[in-house]
Amino acid sequence: MVLPVLEILADGSYLSEIVAARDNCRRADPERVWVIEYILGPRGGDGTVYRLITTLLDPDQAPAQELAALYAQRWEIENTLGEIKNHQGVPGLVLRYQHPRGVEQEIFAFPLVHHALRDLMYQVGPTRATSTHHPEPA
Structure with missing residues (x-):
């Protein structure tokens, strides 16, 4: 995904814009987004860089570090619910x-x-x- 850097913020995250896939070449009707790149795990984890893209644009309202931590927690919850659904006999419960x-x-x-x-x-x-x-x- 092409994420042009429009403005770098104080915490290293940046403002960008995304467009619908069908408009990628023309870049028609761009939506402004905030891009937060981070690495999960202690001391850099496995080195995999994750990107959180949000339409929230005010770092004072929701700091990047907090959003990244919340997003990681969200996926912990999603994975747990997926395992419960698939391995504890919940389908059709x-x-x-x-x-x-x-x-x-x-x-x-x-x-x-x-x-x-x-x-x-x-x-x-x-x-x-x-x-x-x-x-x-x-």
Whole structure:
């Protein structure tokens, strides 16, 4: 995607413009956007640069670093919901409870079960199972 730099902001992000795919050559009816480039993970992660493009144009209203962190959290949530849907038998789910409080409880149970399963997977995962480190007996 061509993202021309129109103005570089103090935090290193920049203002640009995008156009509909059909107008790419003519660049007709451009929409002004704010482009925030960042790398996920501790100390630069794997080096993959991600781009967040938003129509919010005021860095004082929503600082770039906060938006990037929120966007990463959003994808954590999306991935979790996707795993719940595909691996906990949720497609075609019919909730058992007829009362709103019971439905709410059942819905909250899905992410709790997901995280419990993930914790268990981590505890018995291959990196832990094949570890050569054995703690000293107490």
